[in-house]
Structures are given as structure tokens and as C-alpha cells.
Amino acid sequence: MTHAPLPMAADDSERCDAARNRRLLLDAAIGLVDERGADSVTMDAVAARAGVGKGTVFRRFGNRAGLMFALLDHTETELQQAFLFGPPPLGPGAPPLDRLVAFGRARLDLVAVQGEVLRAAENSPVSRFSAPAHAVGLTHVSTLLRQIGVSGDVTLLAYALLAPLEATLVLHLQRDAGMTTERLADGWEDLARRIASA
Amino acid sequence: MTHAPLPMAADDSERCDAARNRRLLLDAAIGLVDERGADSVTMDAVAARAGVGKGTVFRRFGNRAGLMFALLDHTETELQQAFLFGPPPLGPGAPPLDRLVAFGRARLDLVAVQGEVLRAAENSPVSRFSAPAHAVGLTHVSTLLRQIGVSGDVTLLAYALLAPLEATLVLHLQRDAGMTTERLADGWEDLARRIASA
Structure with a gap:
């Protein structure tokens, strides 16, 4: 049994973006830990490395503990x-x-x-x-x-x-x-x- | 070689009192832990159980963490x-x-x-x-x-x-x-x- 692909709603598209963003930020944080230790992982440093605004990091994780x-x-x-x-x-x-x-x-x-x-x-x-x-x-x-x-x-x-x-x-x-x-x-x-x- | 016992100075007497006091307070704290758990060990409770003033407990241990x-x-x-x-x-x-x-x-x-x-x-x-x-x-x-x-x-x-x-x-x-x-x-x-x- 096959299903025709459902048209992607705005919601799905947003969820996709969110997941991609989250992964991008986590990869940036992992890179920082690997290269310079966990102390180097600040909201600023993650934003800079991921090439996004600082507000994006705060919206995603709340604070450094959340990250x-x-x-x-x-x-x-x-x-x-x-x-x-x-x-x-x-x-x-x-x-x-x-x-x-x-x-x-x-x-x-x-x-x-x-x-x-x-x-x-x-x-x-x-x-x-x-x-x-x-x-x-x-x-x-x-x-x-x-x-x-x-x-x-x-x-x-x-x-x-x-x-x-x-x-x-x-x-x-x-x-x-x-x-x-x-x-x-x-x-x-x-x-x-x-x-x-x- | 024997030594005649030295006369006890006021200092020694004070040290003795301090050690006895400390032991009295610790025994009171241990009794509280045994009977009611570590959470029950407050400066007030230790003072009450040891039968001394609260000030004595604070002078000896500074605060609860010190105790x-x-x-x-x-x-x-x-x-x-x-x-x-x-x-x-x-x-x-x-x-x-x-x-x-x-x-x-x-x-x-x-x-x-x-x-x-x-x-x-x-x-x-x-x-x-x-x-x-x-x-x-x-x-x-x-x-x-x-x-x-x-x-x-x-x-x-x-x-x-x-x-x-x-x-x-x-x-x-x-x-x-x-x-x-x-x-x-x-x-x-x-x-x-x-x-x-x-």
C-alpha cells in the first residue's frame, strides 16, 4: 500500500527548520568542547560558530544550563x-x-x-x-x-x-x-x- | 626521667572547656542524625539538645555547613x-x-x-x-x-x-x-x- 506524500503544512516546515537549527547549534557546541573545552561553550560562542544571532541560541535552549x-x-x-x-x-x-x-x-x-x-x-x-x-x-x-x-x-x-x-x-x-x-x-x-x- | 605536672594555666583550662563543649555539641548533632535524619540538624536543635545557648553553637561552628x-x-x-x-x-x-x-x-x-x-x-x-x-x-x-x-x-x-x-x-x-x-x-x-x- 502506498501513500501519496502529504502536502507539507507550514507547521511541518517550521518543525524541519527547528530540528535543523537545533542540530546546527549542537554541532557548534560539540566543536567548541572538542577544541577548547566545556568552559568555552557560551551562548555567544555557539552563536558565532554556528553563524546565527545570539537570540536564536537563547530561544532554542533558554540559557547555558539548557544548552x-x-x-x-x-x-x-x-x-x-x-x-x-x-x-x-x-x-x-x-x-x-x-x-x-x-x-x-x-x-x-x-x-x-x-x-x-x-x-x-x-x-x-x-x-x-x-x-x-x-x-x-x-x-x-x-x-x-x-x-x-x-x-x-x-x-x-x-x-x-x-x-x-x-x-x-x-x-x-x-x-x-x-x-x-x-x-x-x-x-x-x-x-x-x-x-x-x- | 619524670616531670612534675605543670600547673594548669587559664589557657589550658579554656582549651579543655572548648574540647568538651565541641564534643558535647557533636554528640547532640549525632543524636539528631540518628533519630531524625540529617535534615533535623539545625543550629537551634543542636543547642536545645546539648542544653546550651544558640550563640555557643554559632561561636563553635560558624554556620550549619561548618557544623x-x-x-x-x-x-x-x-x-x-x-x-x-x-x-x-x-x-x-x-x-x-x-x-x-x-x-x-x-x-x-x-x-x-x-x-x-x-x-x-x-x-x-x-x-x-x-x-x-x-x-x-x-x-x-x-x-x-x-x-x-x-x-x-x-x-x-x-x-x-x-x-x-x-x-x-x-x-x-x-x-x-x-x-x-x-x-x-x-x-x-x-x-x-x-x-x-x-
Whole structure:
């Protein structure tokens, strides 16, 4: 059964523009984080980089906190897409232990780039563990542990695996303790293998 | 060689009074936390329970944040005394794995009683991992892992063991996820044994 394409109403066209605008602004913000750190993401800087007026950024995100939240949401969604639907070893198709190790590395890479944004979200005590992103990660890690055949309190083991990946701790280890992302990733893989093999 | 006791100067007497007063106020605050939760700890309530004027509490701690910090410091010091110098299995004399398991349980008991206070301190991103209390706990856990004979990146494994004991996560698991302290303690013991046995 085929449908003739519906004529695009003014509403749809506006929604298209809005989505395109939002993506343009988020790309500008991501570029700023990558190149100059999260502190450089101001409403002014995002507007300038995206080549739009400052009013557009304020209309879209309200304030800097709103922009940062949108950025975090976007980044988390991309990671979720990758582990749920992307290519192996992060996505389906690889052995579960390989997928678990890939998840830890992907999460650490994300923190390395956007740590400040994640950290700001984590330090809100109410939302830290009840954020949808945390719930999806928890379900994913629990599922992989069960597929590996890990016995015991799998939910708590999943929490224990996610805790050392939190941006606040990772940033402390990188900045204050001088550890490399590689060392953290190797350490997390070791942790995951110890939990999986017992 | 013996010394005759020095006559007590007015200064010493004042210091004694100050220490006694401080202890009296902290005991009152601990009693309030135990019975009615950290939210109930106000300068007024502490003064009333200790049977002193409100001005005494303000002179001693400055404000509520100062009182909470003193309370946390006192509690952390008590736990440190217990694992460094107290009786086994928490203190010296027991096998290192038994001491490690006892440490996790003692830490969780502390969170159960004074979680709000600990959580308030943890959510200060600067001090969370650089607090002296965290450093002492990290050294203790690292030392026990080495005594057990754990190979690999022992420092990172110690961080991984401490992360699930953080008050913010523990309170979330207890309050939002409805887990008992017993379940958390058993889960942490399982984690410690997996890390130790691999």
C-alpha cells in the first residue's frame, strides 16, 4: 500500500527548520568542547560558530544550563545508538564480554571529550542516578553480564562497573592523579574481566 | 626521667572547656542524625539538645555547613581509628581479605546513619576525591589488596572498590531502588572477593 506524500503544512516546515537549527547549534557546541573545552561553550560562542544571532541560541535552549543539558542528551543518545544498534564489538554481534569491554572504552572516550558536561550533570544529586541515560547504561551492562553467565547480584555488579566510569572520578584521576585514558581503560577492562570470570 | 605536672594555666583550662563543649555539641548533632535524619540538624536543635545557648553553637561552628563538616570529620576519624587501630576483623590482626570485607560493611553502616552529611560533602566536585578521608580509605584498601596478593593496577582496583560505597549511590540504591543495607553489604563483599580472587 502506498501513500501519496502529504502536502507539507507550514507547521511541518517550521518543525524541519527547528530540528535543523537545533542540530546546527549542537554541532557548534560539540566543536567548541572538542577544541577548547566545556568552559568555552557560551551562548555567544555557539552563536558565532554556528553563524546565527545570539537570540536564536537563547530561544532554542533558554540559557547555558539548557544548552549543556541538550548537549549531554545528544551525546548520551549517540552512545546508546552505538551500543544498541551500531557495529560490533560495541554493538550486537560480538561476544558479550567483548561488548562489555568496548562499552567501558566508549564511555571513557566520551568522558575524555565531554567530561565537564557530564560532570555538571552528575553533581546534581537528584538526577545523577535517576537520569534516563544512567538507566539505559545499567540495563545494557546487566544484560551483558547475564549473557556472559555471571551469577550473583547482577544489578549490583552492574552498578559497581558503572561507578568507576563516572565523569567526576575519571576527571579527578586524569587531572589530579595524572592517569591516562589508556590506563583507565585497561584498568576498567581488568575489573570487568575479574567480575566476569569469578 | 619524670616531670612534675605543670600547673594548669587559664589557657589550658579554656582549651579543655572548648574540647568538651565541641564534643558535647557533636554528640547532640549525632543524636539528631540518628533519630531524625540529617535534615533535623539545625543550629537551634543542636543547642536545645546539648542544653546550651544558640550563640555557643554559632561561636563553635560558624554556620550549619561548618557544623556538618565538623560532624563528617568526626565520623570519618572514628572509622579511621577503627580500621587502623581497632580490634579485628576491621583493625589489624585479621587476614587482609576479612579486613577488606569488614571495611566495606563499616563504611556502609556509616552511610546508613550519616548519609546526608556524607552526600553533601561528596557533591562538592572539588573536594570529593581529594578529601583527606578519601585518601586514607584509598591507601587502606590498596594496602589490603597488596597484602592479599592481588596483581595488576591495585590503585585503580582500590578506586573501583570505593566507588560503590559513595553515599550518593548508596542512598539512591536504598531510597529509590529500595535495597537494604544488608543486600548492599553482601553485594560489595562479592565484588571484593571477585577482585581479590582473580
